[in-house]
Amino acid sequence: MNTAVTPGKFAALAVSAFWMIVAPAALAQRLHPAEMAGIKSAIGAATKITFVNGSTQAIQVYWIDYNGNRVLYQTLAPGEEYGLNTYLHHPWVITDEEGNAWTIYYADAQPRRVIVTKPEPD
Template sequence: MTNHRNRSSYLLRVACAAAASVGAASLADAGCPKARSQNSDVATTITFVNQSGEYRGIYWKDFSGGDKSYGGLNPGESKTINTFLTHPWEITNGPGDCLQVVFPRRGGSTVRLTAPRKRERRPPHGE
């Protein structure tokens, strides 16, 4: 018997496991998914290093999916935060738009915040 809530919880656990296996990994780029902290069982750390050349905001996604600000980073700054394995972190730009959601990994992880990639414009076929 699978319902929507169990499936959502399962998908988030899969995303956590996948992120943990490759370090702190992005769940999505622009248009971030809904995420929330699952438990506080496995302690770890996450370090954010701002290499984007722009301000970045850092938000912990709490147990109800709400945003809790952990401040921000100016270009060149870094910050290490004590957290737990299943706690998602949202990264925003200056205006507060979500750029990505990341999860920490066992033993600690480092997230290098870079400028979003610009999409290459391709001419229509035949030009």
């Protein structure tokens, strides 16, 4: 039995080890069903949205970019708020600190203020 580790085998082992470390953390993140369906930002009119953390734990505010990827904009402690300029057709995902999706919001044509609370368990 040949147990020598060639450069090709070493690279394959390194990649396998990387995914054994990284994948469980990535899989632990719960996506919103709309993210799984492939939502992404599109061009739209300028507007404003303000997120208020009405929950008892920290939340994260992510923009879903034009490729469907999350982009972290802000982490809010309980009671904090964050206002930003955005566009119609730009989805915003609210998660807990582990990245588990709670809900998705879109801005309205008029400035919108959203009070975020923890969702009820399924």
